[in-house]
Amino acid sequence: MKKIGIVGIGGVGGYFGGLLAKKYEDSDQVQVYFMARGEHGEAIREKGLTVETTTGNFVAHPTLVSADPTELGPMDLLLICTKSYSLEQSLEQYSACITPNTVLLPLLNGVDSKERIKAVLPQNEVWDGCVYVVSRYLEPGLVKETGGIGRLIFGAADGTPEKLKQAETLFGDAGFKVLHPDNILSSIWEKFLFISSMSSTLVYFEETIGSVLSTPAHRQLLASLLEELKAVARAQHITLPEDISQRHLDMMARLPHDSITSMYSDFLNGNKTETESLTGYVVRLGQRLQVPVPTFDKVYAALRQKVKQ
Structure with missing residues (x-):
């Protein structure tokens, strides 16, 4: 090469x-x-x-x-x-x-x-x-x-x-x-759990990861997104660690308080975002697999109103 x-x-x-x-x-x-x-x-x-x-x-x-x-x-x-x-x-x-x-x-x-x-x-x-x-x-x-x-x-x-x-x-x-x-597919899905849940939450609340994690209700929404996405992955027979949600929350907690994702950065700068790939994709996949994702449904509906597509 x-x-x-x-x-x-x-x-x-x-x-x-x-x-x-x-x-x-x-x-x-x-x-x-x-x-x-x-x-x-x-x-x-x-x-x-x-x-x-x-x-x-x-x-x-x-x-x-x-x-x-x-x-x-x-x-x-x-x-x-x-x-x-x-x-x-x-x-x-x-x-x-x-x-x-x-x-x-x-x-x-x-x-x-x-x-x-x-x-x-x-x-x-x-x-x-x-x-x-x-x-x-x-x-x-x-x-x-x-x-x-x-x-x-x-x-x-x-x-x-x-x-x-x-x-x-x-x-x-x-x-x-x-x-x-x-098992690269499991690794890809592990990362998707991290970036999809974090990006969706930050744009939804318009906060940094430190602010989200320090607010109990906001942290709970983030945790719910992680669990719903884990259920979607398992419906496709993707093998994930039992404690993957907590692992990701711990990893996010180790980031600098003011850390944001590229999707939130794009939102703040008025640019096109990856909402469809990171949030809407989960909603559509959940529907296809008949896996309920009520928190993703709520967040996606709100993001569609506020982001530039």
């Missing part, structure tokens, strides 16, 4: 892509490409990408920064770090970077990314992936990570073992906290 492309240089793509670009800046074996445009792309081209983290700051210089797929050329591995609602558009935009041998690794919020990619590119190898990271795009050329989690989980039951192992080594050497579990 010589050519690694990063689509979407926001909080997730900027943090993990930045680590890759920093590690392999002088490598003859690995080249890292940023798919970025506008002021952000221009700033990275001129000065590199500054990444501020809980363990120290650094400046990453990728092999090339461009939004022109013909200039970028075919990739061996494509990390997709866009918003969920931009997935198909991104695949079309960078189709010239995708050959039948390109492996795609989506790191999006949601649980259906692989299915959606395979609908467009049925012949390609597509892995499942998710991340635990609190990271934000602050301004052109600058991404900031807080919280100190920075974990990437990926895998594929039908993936090529040699390619999976190679990627795990590349990621680990770049400084990722990387996990390659046997």
